[in-house]
Amino acid sequence: MSRFRKGLTLAAAAIGLLAQPAMAADNDWNIGFISTRSGPLKEVGDSTAVAIEMATNDINAAGGIEGRKIRLVEYDSAGDPRQASVGVRTLANDSKVLAIIGPLSSGETGVAMNDAERIKLLMLPYSSSAPGLTAGKTFTWRLSATEDKQFNRLLKALPAKNVKLDTADIMYVSDDRIANVTGTKVYQTLLDKGGVKILRTISININSFDVSAQVAQILQDNPDVVALAANYAQAVTVLRELHRQNYKGRVIGSQLFADPNLVGLFGHDADGMIFVSGFWSHRDKQAEDFSARFVKAMAAKGFTKLAPHHVDAQAYDTVYLLKDAIERSKVTGAADKVDEERIALRDALKGINFSGVVGDNICFNGGDAELPGYIIEIRNAQWSLFDSFPPDACKAP
């Protein structure tokens, strides 16, 4: 009996802890942050969280927004769409945040943006780049360029720089949301339009570790380029196998696997690869400064990074975008007016012109930002700028 009662007391205490919402200090800007600090996407999540914390600290150190500090209220979704949904509700209803930064993946965003729409709360995912994800949603705005736009730029750059591009094989990850769309829709259409002969479209799985069978098919075709639509992890697998089976052509791709750490994994083996990135760390002084500080901050957490991923840069800028929106909208952050102010904040994004580490004069078409594109070639185990495209113009809001 007493053990049973002790158990009950413990359970009651636990539930009591569960019910405690995080309380905000009176004078701070209350901003939600749905992070991914555990689960299978942990590493990307940790790295973007460092960028977001860095931006928050930078803004606060420089006097905050209108003299008041940003206070991030974090919720770890562990990469689970259901938890992302709970995150939106928690941050919106309990912590009364003005807006939410995140979540990370398109799967989480796909679920969470429905909640944001119903609650009427601005949500700023910083990494999901699935084309068409924000269609019909008015409260989800993302500072990321979709894959179709970026790949189109790549195709424009290649002939101008005398890269042979008559034949191509497309290789994509069939069970990854973005990679699938990019491979089957974006690459297919754009290569066709560019007059490139597609010899074969080959799929791999998100869990594939042995792609020898697929690469054997590529070697038989021996195309000029392999257009690869894969995230970093699968790209690594494919590139290794291509290298091992001695493929001589080039690998091109949109921004999906534009990760500076590829170089660290492959050294000279990655030479000749061309892809697009939404961020170029040597774009200007500001970007260089951010990159250096970010690499240092990551090292302090025990991660070795050669340079920030474009997702990290976008995450960093997302906080500044929110700062601009708060300043434009003249919201007060008062707890009793939070419902109107959330809408006002969303409206402030319409017609905004934003400049940050990713680029200057960025505007939004619907919920999607118009970002610059940087065509990167890996040369001598280094990222080198091959070509660059300024952000596109926006339609009048």
Added chain:
Amino acid sequence: MLILQQVANGVLLGAIYVTIALAFTLTIGILNFLNFTIPPIFMLSAMTAWAAAQFGLPFGIFGPMPWTVALAFGIVVAILASLLVERLTFRYLKVRYGDATEHAIPLVSSLGFLLVFQNGIRMAYGTEPHRFITPLGDMSLHLGGIFISLPQVLSLALALIIVFSLSYLLKRTRTGRALRSIAENPDAALLMGVDVARIVPVIFILTGLLCGIAGSIFAVNYGQVYSGMGDEVGNKAIAGMVLGGMGSIWGAIVGGLLIGLVETMSIYLFGGDTVQSVVWGLLLVALVLRPEGLFGHHGIGKGKF
């Protein structure tokens, strides 16, 4: 030519499944235990090998190890982890409840271990792939127009050697006979003087060893390790084991190779996106038509009368 190349790819891919399928088949055949800690132990061994090669032991003792030593270290870690699993799952399975879900008890704790190992590794080394560099990595042969990588051939040979030695161990040695008597009837084995408590850890040592070897094969072959590497290999190995027949060593080798072949053939014929449905659909059909697998017997999970 391409089809021959794909057959070669399939057989070589199968080698890694064979080793893990053997680990599964040992625990299920002898202990009636579907051990879901096998994939995380496989991952654990490869990841610790990578960490040892990269950083050395904790607190910087010795500094970074040569890749061979690091792999051996990974195997030792796998064996220790497997013994830990035995200590905390199987040792508490002495009570037999005699109902249809009795084999579920170690299943649950093995899933607990899966959570611990996987999240521990994610926390320590992240979720993205790491490169495991060996001089063997890029060695390859061209046999009559077919591309074969050397480490893959070596790992297939290794897998075959393991199968032969295991089969010898089970047939000819005292320990092997004791193990088989447990598989046939644990209660009778106890009565006939087999020290079950002493002999069961042997299976877990073998399981850990097999996972460690498979982890090494993977690291050398694919040149990379990551926290999720156990999932896919584990699932396909289970498929191979079931296809070959649970509890049968020869079944594991045939099943593992067959799954590798089916995988590359379905990529070749229908494309990579069909692999999952083809492999598992085939397994489902096999279970419907011949529930005991190709080489299996009905002894596992038998009813009593």
Added chain:
Amino acid sequence: MSGYTGGLLVILCLNIVMAYAVFLPVATGQLNLGGAAFQAVGAYTAGYLSATYDLPVVPSLLASMATGAVFAFLFSLLIMRTKSVYLVLATFAFGQFLTGVIINVDALGGSMGLSVPAHVEGWTVILFAGLAMLLTLILMQTRFGLAMRAIHDDDAVSELMGIGVRGVRIGAFTLGGALAGVAGCLYAFYFNFCDVQSFDASSSFYLLLFVLLGGTQTIWGPVIGAVFFTLVPEVFRNVLAYLPAFGHGATSGQVDTSWRFILLGMITIAMMVYRPEGILTRIGLGAIWHGVGLARRGRQGT
């Protein structure tokens, strides 16, 4: 109710409905390691009907229930000859097979997932969790339920005692499939999005764990298991932030929230060491009732 408690409660209730869907076959001794796949059947049925034909909630719910039941019925008919570990693996294979198929069907959104227009509020999910619990409670009180429990303990003797073991097993599996269909439909309508990755092998693992850890002998086991696996990581989410060893609050970035899953795994292992038949057993339940009875009698005495 706070947004956090409300959101969590809905997830918990979805888990409870699914736990009962898995419990019904398990109660007859058939471990189902493909539970999430049957949920996917329901979710995609509802999602497809809602997205394509704009079907309202109630008919979608019935359709999901029916497809879930049909899939489960056909599956259980096919694998009737497989038993024990083979059955576990057959259900696992089925789950893998089905998600592998769904992701390649463009009409279901493929890997993009399916956006679902119709929406249900959280209270509907909570209502259905209560309903699932009540119906299971009643079912287990019937002769059919008694037969299920008898088969769980000893299928051979049950057959000799006149119970049509095949029929009861198929029936329990089908009922479980119907319930999984309902759970899937609720999932699709509550989150307005279905996505194969939400119904993958590891989701199925968890569902079976709910039931096995909670205990298969009483109908309260699945609830306890679902509560355990849903709330323990949440308790740790909140507790760890206060412990100096794990950091000083979430935003400092010091907390590695992976700890909550590691601790969950450790507790699971410990549970199986100390309560191998699940948290709640019949004897345990009896002792609790007995204790309550004693307490009540004690109070009357004073």
Added chain:
Amino acid sequence: MSPNDAIFSLRGVTKAFAGLKVVTDVSFDVRPGERLALIGPNGAGKTTVFNLISGAYKINEGSIILDGVDIAALPASRRCAMGIARSFQNIRLMPHLSVVENVMIGQHARTRGILELLTPLWMTRARQEAEAQLAAFDVATYPNQAIATLPYGIRKKVEIVRALMSRPKVLLLDEPAAGLNTNETAQLRDFLMRVADGGVTLLVVEHDMSLVRSLCDHTVVLNFGRKIFDGPTHAVQEDPAVLEAYLGRPAHTAATPRAETADHAS
């Protein structure tokens, strides 16, 4: 005795496991209300015959006739519904069910239709009936008691009560007295006599010859799976074949464990 009088007959029943014949061409008849003992040395195939009758195993050849119907092809659950119930050599009660629930399982064979199957038991009189049956046979337990906590003798009785709940025409009892002391055996005999008085035909496998003599009027003796005697119980001990089987020819008794293992294989 003409087969027409028999409620239950075995005709040329043969069963082999992996080529090894454990029951060969066994035939006998049982009249209504009769109490028949099936005896024989270890491994003679007695339990196998029970398993064949109750449907746990399928026969290879022959027929099993109950009330004029050949039930050899029917599944076990149908045979139970037609009036065959049994107990087990080592008690096979459901460990996670209470005493009364175990007894209620016996009622299952009488259930007709899906509606009855899905009616909550507390809306029927099933439980009262089971408790009454337990009381009628003086099984002194708490109805909600867990099986594991019951003494051995009580468990034996519960198992028989469970079998009786299906209202069988023929009740097969596999070594009911095994493990009981003299006093308990005497009680069991009275208990079984009352069962038989209720009109149930008994088929008993038993080693305890004093129980067989006091309970059964008709005995069939098996040896090496063949019938070597069929007649009144009092004549058993004078029969030369039976004496030889039990006392003589040690060479063959040494060979019996093989058949015994086959008996218990599934």
